[in-house]
Amino acid sequence: GMQRSWRSLQLLQRRCISGTVDSTTIYALSSAPGKAGVSVVRISGPEAFPAVSALTQHRTLKPRYATLCQLNHPGNGELLDEALILTFPKPASFTGEDVAELHVHGSQAVVTSVLDALGSIDRCQPAGAGDFTRRAFMHGKFDLTQVEGLADLIASETQEQRKQALRHYGGETRSLLQAWRQSLLNIVAHVEAFIDFSEDENIEEDTFQEAVRKVEGLCQTMSEHLSDNRGGERLRNGVRVVLTGNPNVGKSSLLNYLCNQDRAIVSSIAGTTRDVLTVDAELGGYPVVFVDTAGIRFGDAVGLVEQEGVKRAVNEAKEADLRLCVQDAADSSSWCSPATCRCRATNLPTHVIMNKTDLASPSLSSNPKPPTASGLVHAVHSISCTTGAGLPAMTSSLATAVAQLCQTNTQHGPTLARHRHRQHLDASVQALQRALESRDDCVVFAEELRYSLHQLGTITGQVGLEDILDVVFSDFCIGK
Numbered sequence: 001g002m003q004r005s006w007r008s009l010q011l012l013q014r015r016c017i018s019g020t021v022d023s024t025t026i027y028a029l030s031s032a033p034g035k036a037g038v039s040v041v042r043i044s045g046p047e048a049f050p051a052v053s054a055l056t057q058h059r060t061l062k063p064r065y066a067t068l069c070q071l072n073h074p075g076n077g078e079l080l081d082e083a084l085i086l087t088f089p090k091p092a093s094f095t096g097e098d099v100a101e102l103h104v105h106g107s108q109a110v111v112t113s114v115l116d117a118l119g120s121i122d123r124c125q126p127a128g129a130g131d132f133t134r135r136a137f138m139h140g141k142f143d144l145t146q147v148e149g150l151a152d153l154i155a156s157e158t159q160e161q162r163k164q165a166l167r168h169y170g171g172e173t174r175s176l177l178q179a180w181r182q183s184l185l186n187i188v189a190h191v192e193a194f195i196d197f198s199e200d201e202n203i204e205e206d207t208f209q210e211a212v213r214k215v216e217g218l219c220q221t222m223s224e225h226l227s228d229n230r231g232g233e234r235l236r237n238g239v240r241v242v243l244t245g246n247p248n249v250g251k252s253s254l255l256n257y258l259c260n261q262d263r264a265i266v267s268s269i270a271g272t273t274r275d276v277l278t279v280d281a282e283l284g285g286y287p288v289v290f291v292d293t294a295g296i297r298f299g300d301a302v303g304l305v306e307q308e309g310v311k312r313a314v315n316e317a318k319e320a321d322l323r324l325c326v327q328d329a330a331d332s333s334s335w336c337s338p339a340t341c342r343c344r345a346t347n348l349p350t351h352v353i354m355n356k357t358d359l360a361s362p363s364l365s366s367n368p369k370p371p372t373a374s375g376l377v378h379a380v381h382s383i384s385c386t387t388g389a390g391l392p393a394m395t396s397s398l399a400t401a402v403a404q405l406c407q408t409n410t411q412h413g414p415t416l417a418r419h420r421h422r423q424h425l426d427a428s429v430q431a432l433q434r435a436l437e438s439r440d441d442c443v444v445f446a447e448e449l450r451y452s453l454h455q456l457g458t459i460t461g462q463v464g465l466e467d468i469l470d471v472v473f474s475d476f477c478i479g480k
């Protein structure tokens with residue numbers, strides 16, 4: 001499926017290059033639906049300006065200037081609204097086509113009537129999801145990483161997510177991948193020339209050795225980028241923080257405090273959280289997904305529903321990035337020891353949280369030493385959800401831990417925000433490694449480089465043989 005969609009993408013891009021892009025004109029409400037002061041209707045395509053002309057009784061509009069016009073239905077002349085109109089002649093527009101924007105009053109009745117009027121015009125049709133951005137991609141305004149950056153920017157909820165999305169949308173990833181792709185293209189072109197013309201006196205002897213050296217360097221750089229400990233993906237999807245601990249130690253109260261909302265069931269009956277609850281929240285500008293696991297109880301008292309919850313809890317703990325192990329300071333039997341802690345996932349950084357310190361004996365609460373598996377415990381916090389003691393200190397410590405999980409080892413350069421990018425980049429690096437292993441056979445070497453190039457191109461949406469040919473012809477005057 002993936003291969004096929006890429007092939008159709010290539011064909012589409014090639015069609016665009018030869019100038020036969022969609023001849024239809026699309027229109028849609030670009031601002032959020034519902035009541036507002038202003039709503040923006042966007043139109044793109046060859047009929048955009050004729051359509052506006054039909055709605056404004058052929059007013060002449062100065063490009064890129066806002067003009068106040070009455071909008072009338074082109075069919076029956078009925079007055080629809082008074083609007084500000086902007087026109088952006090191609091190619092300097094969002095999509096690369098003629099684009100018009102109608103800033104109308106944000107009432108649903110007005111918007112509907114304007115969209116209906118546009119629908120009555122020939123060759124104008126409602127846009128599907130992402131159509132404007134797709135046309136921008138087709139006209140070379142963005143590559144795929146920028147398209148995804150735009151989607152992430154629109155979806156961003158925390159400040160750090162916004163910053164990462166803007167870096168992608170601004171083309172930071174695109175520039176980096178372009179640079180890698182360009183070096184690889186040059187290497188491939190030289191290797192192909194070496195294979196085809198090595199008998200010829202025009203090709204220097206060490207062309208191939210030079211290519212191998214360059215591939216080694218590129219392989220190194222790209223591998224470093226992959227070992228970024230997945231910070232970019234966490235920042236996009238949220239850091240998963242799992243709360244574990246025995247029933248009724250206060251996991252739900254803690255969760256409610258961290259999310260400032262009564263989300264979990266808070267009651268004093270053991271085992272009331274029967275399921276895995278996930279709550280999206282924000283800590284210090286970073287997105288967090290809190291996963292509250294069912295209070296883990298074992299033995300005869302456990303009902304079937306609860307057993308299912310327990311099974312899920314153990315799985316969630318394995319998937320998480322950070323674990324909060326909540327314990328009841330007043331009840332040492334609730335303490336998590338390596339023997340009883342069934343949900344201890346391997347190598348998960350853990351913060352132990354001693355709750356209910358207001359109920360514990362003074363000696364205990366001042367000096368909690370829970371018998372926890374050592375090594376993984378990054379911090380122990382004494383708190384009370386009832387009195388609020390210790391909560392601010394715990395929160396800032398967690399915020400720091402979350403921020404670190406979203407950092408990447410590569411201090412500079414763009415992050416990998418999507419699983420798709422990581423997969424293709426990984427495949428590309430592996431191909432380079434295989435190429436280096438088979439350096440004695442220059443034909444296999446070239447084949448692996450081409451595969452690596454294809455994987456890189458797949459990230460940005462540029463895949464094609466013409467590129468290699470272009471370099472061949474510009475670098476070598478074959479047949480002089």
